[in-house]
Amino acid sequence: MSGKPKLHYFNGRGRMESIRWLLAAAGVEFEECFLETKDDLIKLQKDGSLLFQQVPMVEIDGMKMAQSRAIGNYIAAKYNLYGKDLKERALIDMYVEAIIDLNELLMTHPFQPADKKEQHFATIVDKATNRYFPVYEKSFKARISNIPTIKKFLQPGSQRKPPLQEKDVPKLMKIFH
Template sequence: MSGKPKLHYFNGRGRMEPIRWLLAAAGVEFEECFLETKDDLIKLQKGGSLLFQQVPMVEIDGMKMVQTRAISNYIATKYNLYGKDLKERALIDMYVEGLLDLYELLMTHNFQPADKKEQHLATIVDKATNRYFPVYEKVLRDHGQDFLVGKQLSKGDVLLLETLLMAEECKPDILAKFPLLQSFKARISNIPTIKKFLQPGSQRKPPTQEKDVPKVIKIFH
């Protein structure tokens, strides 16, 4: 049996993408088992692999882990992406939790009906530029280091970079007023493991296209 983590999800971003990012940042190779149909999901559910009947599910270290935050916390702890002590871990959690509202908006943007997309994008831009990005700009300024917390890469940095790149996909100049976030993006993107993940041909998933939405909905509904 392979020792690589095995990721069970559809062939797209969704709630698995932050887990892919963390594993890639840690330099961990992983396998993927894609759900193609509703029957694939039902088979996992009936086989007892999904504790709460939901994916993402990651097979790692003899466990079949579900719940995105539990999985990402385990990976971050295992691969030293969770700070050096309890205080740093608390800060990392705070910064990650603070991003989740914006992350959810970005993740669901392409699933919006055509007549609501423009308003949804306006909401993303408003929340990103007026509520969230100013906070992370201030955190970087106050901390005065290369990373959000401490002096080494953490899951907070990884999720922030992923969120920034998703935001730029929606609006390319969205970081125009945030010089420290621009520098952060360039710096973290150049970390060798992350740089590799950002190259074409990696296991990073592209934005969900409109043509793919019906297939994803069929699997999960």
């Protein structure tokens, strides 16, 4: 495959959003194929496109890549966004792993039982404000948001997705369960 990378996922942030950010940071245009129904997912599973029978999946450089970290590592290395040496890559990996941890909390919130939502939300707020945000706010926020390709991605009309809303959960449950 040549041309633009093709992203297969539902029309929302989830595990694909960090991949969108990386491609945006690299200034790479991409296409998106949104899963709208369970049949869309089943079709990808049956035609052998999904190595582990799950999305996200990105078609890039003749490959159908699965697993968000592997996809992210590939894109970062391909576009020289993965550090200049082993120490820089280790530091990048630490920041990435922390984002994955926080993102996991955020992504699972809409699926929490009603009686657990309040406590789950309190956990998210506590970890975000006391553990993760202080680290990123020390140097990243202003510097990263001023990179021209990121600045463009943060503008209205970009391929950046809005946060998942409660109203979207039933549709996702139909696709993935």
